[in-house]
Each structure stands twice: as C-alpha cells, then as structure tokens.
Amino acid sequence: MxxxxxxALLYTVPFLLVLTFxxxxxxxxxxxxxxxxxxxxxxxxxxxxxxxxxxxxxxxxEWRLAWLPLGGYVKFSGDLDPSSVPDQAGLAELKQRxxxxxxxxxxxxxxxxxxxxxxALIVAAGPAANFVLxxxxxxxxxxxxxxQSAAPRVYQxxxxxxxxxxxxxxxxxxxxxxxxxxVDSSQVxxxxxxxxxxxxxxxxxxxxxxxxxxxxxxxxxxxxxxAGQVRVARIGMVMQxxxxxxxxNPLEAAGKGFETIGTTVATTGTYxxxxxxxxxxxxxxxxxxxxxxxxxxxxxQAVAANPDPAWMARNLALSFISLAxxxxxxxxxxxxxxxxxxxxxxxxxxxxxxxxxxxxxxxVQEVGYxxxxxxxxxxxxxxxxxxxxxxxxxxxxxxLA
Numbered sequence: 001m002x003x004x005x006x007x008a009l010l011y012t013v014p015f016l017l018v019l020t021f022x023x024x025x026x027x028x029x030x031x032x033x034x035x036x037x038x039x040x041x042x043x044x045x046x047x048x049x050x051x052x053x054x055x056x057x058x059x060x061x062e063w064r065l066a067w068l069p070l071g072g073y074v075k076f077s078g079d080l081d082p083s084s085v086p087d088q089a090g091l092a093e094l095k096q097r098x099x100x101x102x103x104x105x106x107x108x109x110x111x112x113x114x115x116x117x118x119x120a121l122i123v124a125a126g127p128a129a130n131f132v133l134x135x136x137x138x139x140x141x142x143x144x145x146x147x148q149s150a151a152p153r154v155y156q157x158x159x160x161x162x163x164x165x166x167x168x169x170x171x172x173x174x175x176x177x178x179x180x181x182x183v184d185s186s187q188v189x190x191x192x193x194x195x196x197x198x199x200x201x202x203x204x205x206x207x208x209x210x211x212x213x214x215x216x217x218x219x220x221x222x223x224x225x226x227a228g229q230v231r232v233a234r235i236g237m238v239m240q241x242x243x244x245x246x247x248x249n250p251l252e253a254a255g256k257g258f259e260t261i262g263t264t265v266a267t268t269g270t271y272x273x274x275x276x277x278x279x280x281x282x283x284x285x286x287x288x289x290x291x292x293x294x295x296x297x298x299x300x301q302a303v304a305a306n307p308d309p310a311w312m313a314r315n316l317a318l319s320f321i322s323l324a325x326x327x328x329x330x331x332x333x334x335x336x337x338x339x340x341x342x343x344x345x346x347x348x349x350x351x352x353x354x355x356x357x358x359x360x361x362x363x364v365q366e367v368g369y370x371x372x373x374x375x376x377x378x379x380x381x382x383x384x385x386x387x388x389x390x391x392x393x394x395x396x397x398x399x400l401a
C-alpha cells in the first residue's frame with residue numbers, strides 16, 4: 001500500500017504542479033490585458049474550491065489561493081453567462097443593472113461593453129501567454145543546456161524493413177526528404193512519424209555520390225519510457241547517435257525557442273489534419289493521465305540520472321522546464337480550437353458580432369455551448385482512452401481471473 005501511495009504521489013504531484021503553473025500563466029494573460037484596458041475584475045484564483053488565503057487589492061480584485069490545485073481562473077465583473085458572450089437582451093439587462101448599482105458610465109469598465117477588438121485581445125491573451133511562456137522556457141533551456149543536434153546520417157538498417165527494401169546503407173547522409181533539405185536527424189524522424197503509408201523520397205549522399213531512394217513508413221508498436229505503448233511510423237533505420245550540444249546566447253536561444261514553437265504547432269496541425277483524413281488513428285494524443293505519466297517519468301529519470309542532491313535538483317528543474325514548455329504549447333493550441341466553451345469559440349462569436357453588428361443570438365449560443373461541451377468531453381474521453389491503452393490497462397484487466 002505504501003508503495004502504491006508513493007507511486008501515485010510521484011505521478012500526481014508533479015502533474016498538478018505543472019498544470020496549475022501553466023493554467024495560472026494562461027489566466028494571467030487574460031488578466032493583464034483586461035487590466036490594461038480598464039476592465040473591472042472580481043477575482044483571480046489559483047486553484048479551485050475552498051479558499052486557503054485571499055486578499056483584495058486596491059482595484060477591488062480578490063486574489064485567492066484555493067485548496068484544489070487543478071489550474072485557476074479569472075472572473076470579470078458581470079461575467080454571469082456561461083459562454084461569456086451575452087446576447088443583445090442579456091447585454092441590455094446587464095447594462096441596466098450596472099447603471100442602477102454604480103451609476104451612469106460604470107458599464108464602460110465591464111468586459112462585455114468593451115469594443116470588440118479589446119474583448120478579442122483579452123480572450124486571445126490566454127493562449128498567447130502559453131506560447132510566450134513556452135518561448136521563455138525554451139530560451140532558458142537552450143541557454144543553459146544548449147541545442148542538441150545530430151547529422152542525418154544512417155547508422156543501422158533493420159533487415160527486411162522499408163529502409164532496407166529502399167536500399168539504405170549505413171553511413172548514408174540524408175540531404176533532403178520530399179524535396180525539403182534536412183540538416184538534423186530529428187527532421188528525418190519527425191517527417192517519417194507523420195507519413196505512415198505515404199511514400200517518401202530521400203536524396204542521400206553515399207561516398208560523395210547523390211542517390212534517390214523511396215521508402216514508405218509503416219506503423220509499429222513501441223514501448224516509450226514516458227508515453228507507454230504507442231504506435232508510430234518507422235522505416236526501420238537508426239540515425240547516427242553522434243549528438244552535438246551547443247549552448248546558445250540569449251538572442252539565439254530566444255530565436256530557437258520561437259522556431260521550436262512554430263515547428264511544434266505545425267507538426268500538431270499536420271497530425272490533426274491526418275486524423276481527419278483517416279491517415280492517423282490519433283493514438284499519440286494524450287490526456288491528463290498521459291501527462292501525469294510523463295510528469296512522473298520525467299521525475300524518475302531526473303532522480304535516477306545522478307544521486308547527488310544538487311545534480312538531482314538541477315535535473316528536476318530542467319526536466320520540468322522542458323515538460324512545462326511542451327504542455328504549455330498544447331494548452332495554447334487546444335484553447336484556440338473554435339469550440340464555444342474555449343477561447344477559440346469566443347473569438348468565433350466575436351467574429352460574427354463584428355460582421356453582423358450584434359452578438360450571436362442566445363439560442364445559437366446555448367446550442368453551441370452544449371455542442372462544445374460534448375466535443376470537449378468527447379476529446380477528453382478519446383485522449384483518456386488512448387492513455388489507458390498505452391498503459392496496457394485493458395490487457396491487464398482482461399488477464400485477471
């Protein structure tokens with residue numbers, strides 16, 4: 001029992017710390033832009049549930065620390081509608097109530113009566129804060145640890161694999177894939193992973209002679225230390241394990257950070273597009289369980305790398321910085337999806353309001369809100385199902401007598 005509790009804490013505590021930190025930064029993005037536009041804010045909460053400690057600042061905003069560390073939220077004054085986009089009748093009622101309670105002109109400080117462009121910026125500031133956070137964390141990593149790279153040179157070719165059938169040989173240097181130049185082995189790996197069933201054209205350098213080879217990636221089941229069992233596309237070759245590390249100056253590190261974010265967003269978009277096209281199963285998508293497992297795995301690896309307390313603390317810090325950067329990008333992307341309960345859905349409603357010169361009708365918002373909840377719940381269930389499959393839970397349960 002003690003061992004089980006220890007394992008549960010190992011996975012749960014790091015996950016909650018990372019999630020709460022990232023969501024708090026997300027909400028802080030909303031808060032700072034809203035405060036810059038003079039929006040009246042009732043509360044900024046870190047965590048949910050019963051209050052541990054709270055104080056009210058000079059602007060009348062309550063800053064609260066709650067006992068359930070599952071993120072946080074910011075509450076604007078008058079923000080009663082679940083979709084945060086009241087219709088024409090709702091706005092008129094809210095304006096009348098605000099004027100009655102605070103006098104004429106008080107409504108100008110309420111979020112819903114701000115110009116559309118200001119509301120849109122406030123909503124977009126949440127996901128933007130996630131990307132900025134990721135950029136800062138990547139900058140720290142590339143400055144402290146450095147940029148890792150390896151030449152796209154073939155080290156081993158598995159017999160009977162697509163790479164062997166294509167004619168790859170050890171020491172081949174890959175110059176381009178599908179016409180795109182490559183300078184790092186990770187570029188080859190990422191392209192192969194997102195091309196299951198699609199023939200890839202490789203231009204290689206073999207002893208100073210250029211050759212063109214074609215290989216089609218196939219999915220195979222692999223055991224990943226952090227993700228568990230996953231199906232990924234491979235062609236059956238190992239790249240040269242000669243990894244070079246170069247520390248970057250702050251300016252270079254920042255540029256590399258933004259480049260990494262752009263690559264991650266593009267890769268995610270490509271993967272989601274392939275899911276809708278029926279070319280991917282979506283089993284690489286992870287939910288809370290997968291993130292918790294990754295957080296626990298990162299903790300175990302960092303602790304096992306070096307028993308010295310100072311090194312252990314350094315490894316833990318750098319490992320969590322890397323994990324937080326990736327998770328922050330994911331949360332930013334998810335929040336920009338055009339689903340009414342998310343920031344992207346609000347931006348969609350504001351787009352309609354900007355064109356139609358009036359808010360989306362209440363009935364449409366209500367339907368959109370319900371559909372959005374269903375879509376979000378479906379996405380979470382799908383991701384959780386993937387997480388459980390990666391942990392081989394169903395196979396384990398099926399083997400119980």
